[in-house]
Amino acid sequence: MERIVQLETEIAELRKNLHEKENELYELKKNCVVQPAPQETFHFESNLQYGQSNGGCNAEIGDKLPRWAIERYSRQILLPSLGVAGQARLCAARVLVVGAGGLGCPAASYLAGAGVGHIGLVDYDTVDVTNIHRQLLHGEADQGAGKVHSAARAIHRINSHVTVTPHDVQLSSGNALEVISRYDLVLDCSDNVPTRYLLNDACVLLKVPLISGSALKMEGQLTIYNYRAEKNDNEKDASYCGPCYRCLFPSPPPPEMVGSCSANGVCGPVPGAIGTLQALEAIKLVVGFPHGQLLVGRMLIFDGEDATFRIVKLRPRDPNCAACSENPKITQLLDYETFCRSKAKEKDLDLKILExxxxxxxxxxxxxxxxxxxxxxxxxxxxxxxxxxxxxxxxxxxxxxxxxxxxxxxxxxxxxxxxxxxxxxxxxxxxxxxxxxxxxxxxxxxxxxxxxxxxxxxxxxxxxxxxxxxxxxxxxx
Missing domain, CATH: 3.40.250.10 (Rhodanese-like domain)
Incomplete structure (x- = not known):
């Protein structure tokens, strides 16, 4: 037993040293890369509209993308539905990924690869060995490190032109509005019901679209909540509004009916597929696809058992919704753990129903x-x-x-x-x-x-x- 403890201690020290050396190597390589000249620096405009090029991201300036951006993103700039103007909007976009786990890792990876200018990461958890089979921004040497910091380092290795802001906090009613207000859209990559309601209500209050994904066992789901056509110049009907999470689920399910990856298991590629599709929907939304081409009012359901995808139509926006109606009852954030009768931070329930x-x-x-x-x-x-x-x-x-x-x-x-x-x-x-x-x-x-x-x-x-x-x-x- 003593020898086991000794070996575990030695291995932990070696992993720490390896991690430090990897960071040193990364910094050296980064300094060797030729960075854009000052006059080529790409300036990003805030308050981005879905289908509108404004400020430093209009087509005229977009046609003068710096050389590094043209070379790096050329394969997607070639797409007629994206083009130079779409790439400019991606470079100006600010996207918040809530959860740096099974969904957040692939989503953040592809957002970074696509050149999204500013990616925020929210997670309070640390890397555990049970995460690594599906959360591929983290490696063995990252065990014990904060997930947002591990993911941020990995994202910078993918694309050093992207700004990454790690929020190493548990999102709550006290900080959600302040954090989310800095971003244009939010990806819900969380794994618990209280956070889903929290994100929905915060996004409704801030008028920010919410791309919601979930994965468990061999199944995954994906949809977009709180879409507003008024923000997209490509929409024919500017009055269209998509449903929010509460339109479909006004009340939370009983805690014992909610599964988790730690309790029920998950096959790694399933959250990988859903997280990747979350990134795709985010890219489409930023560049200005209309709601008919987005997962708005529709839910994608993936079954890994037989490798099938299907789309189900969702109920339209509820005119009496407590959150997003014209006369909402929810005008400020709540205590969501009390509302859902479950914890947002604990990975597993702690039922006490027996004498x-x-x-x-x-x-x-x-x-x-x-x-x-x-x-x-x-x-x-x-x-x-x-x-x-x-x-x-x-x-x-x-x-x-x-x-x-x-x-x-x-x-x-x-x-x-x-x-x-x-x-x-x-x-x-x-x-x-x-x-x-x-x-x-x-x-x-x-x-x-x-x-x-x-x-x-x-x-x-x-x-x-x-x-x-x-x-x-x-x-x-």
């Missing part, structure tokens, strides 16, 4: 299992409700698997009840963090006889608590 007598700590469970081995008593029944792949990945010895999703079928739930009734010892439900196990235990408590309820418990804190308090060699994922 204390129906919960058992990891250390107490370990003692009981040891007692069973030392006596002739029937062994404690351990019911692991995680998915089958998780169960085969790691488990407590002797546990049996009844995946929570399979228990929706009456036949499978009846099998579980039969196993419980035939057990004369304690029954403990187990999952990764102690949330799904409570849901199943609660359902069982409602289904069995009252005199048997005292035998039913769930493992408080789940397998994470087991790994921390009982078996330090048990993998945490």
């Amino acid at each position: 204390p007598q129906n919960r058992i700590t990891a250390t107490r469970l370990a003692s009981k299992l040891k007692e069973n081995l030392e006596t002739s008593e029937q062994r404690h029944l351990l019911v692991d409700v995680r998915s089958e792949p998780e169960f085969h990945m790691c488990r407590i010895e002797g546990a049996v698997n009844y995946p929570i999703d399979s228990l929706d079928k009456k036949q499978e739930f009846d099998k579980l009840l039969e196993a419980i009734r035939s057990c004369t010892s304690q029954v403990t439900f187990i999952c990764r963090r102690g949330n799904d196990s409570q849901l199943v235990a609660q359902r069982v408590l409602h289904a069995i006889d009252k005199e048997q309820c005292g035998r039913i418990t769930d493992l408080t804190g789940g397998l994470h608590a087991w790994a921390k308090l009982v078996d330090q060699e048990f993998p945490i994922y």
Whole structure:
């Protein structure tokens, strides 16, 4: 054990040194690159309209793009729908990416590649080894570093002409308006419901379009909220307004119905595909595509299982929407964690729905299992409700698997009840963090006889608590 700790310490030090050397090499290479002459410097105008070239980004000046910009962006300037004027608007655009994770990394990469002049990154989290399979702006040497700083360094390696502003904060009602007001549009690459409502309401108040993406397991979704045709000179009907998030989802879902990548898993290319398409929609919006060619009032749904894309039509803007109607009820930002009954910062829920007598700590469970081995008593029944792949990945010895999703079928739930009734010892439900196990235990408590309820418990804190308090060699994922 001592040798393991020593090696881990040495490896961490080597990674730190490698990271410093990479930064030194990057700075040396950057200084060797010929930068544009002062007279060629590209000046960007703020308050950019979607389809309008204003200030230093009009067609006349755009026709005189500096040599480096023509050479660098020539492949997209060749597109008739983009052209020199479109490239000028991209160079003038200010785009905020909220979340430097699975969606934010590919989105920011392609925005930088396209030459978006100013990219803001918002994230409070640090790089973890479980991120790297899908968050490809981060590497092994970035573990423990702030995601926005790791991503900013990677973006500068892609395009040194882009300005990147890292916001190493948790976006909240207290700072959202101040941060978002600096940008022309926002990409929602977050992973929780409170932040989605926060971003929607802030963008409505500031009249900023919101490109919203999500990805979980093998599925992804993408749409644009809060679009205003009045900002796009290419629109025929300047009065058109797209729906906002609240038009479609006026009330948040129950916390236990919301999944997360850390709890449910995600295949890396899925957020990669959705994040890339978020960048595409952002580019199209900036250069002035009309709403009929954007994902406004429509939602793209991607199913990675069978590699299919489909588009569903969304309800139009709600004239009575609490946020974006002519007479809105929401005129300032709220406490969104209270509104959604869930945390914006925690990656996993921490449900507390069972009575204390129906919960058992990891250390107490370990003692009981040891007692069973030392006596002739029937062994404690351990019911692991995680998915089958998780169960085969790691488990407590002797546990049996009844995946929570399979228990929706009456036949499978009846099998579980039969196993419980035939057990004369304690029954403990187990999952990764102690949330799904409570849901199943609660359902069982409602289904069995009252005199048997005292035998039913769930493992408080789940397998994470087991790994921390009982078996330090048990993998945490």
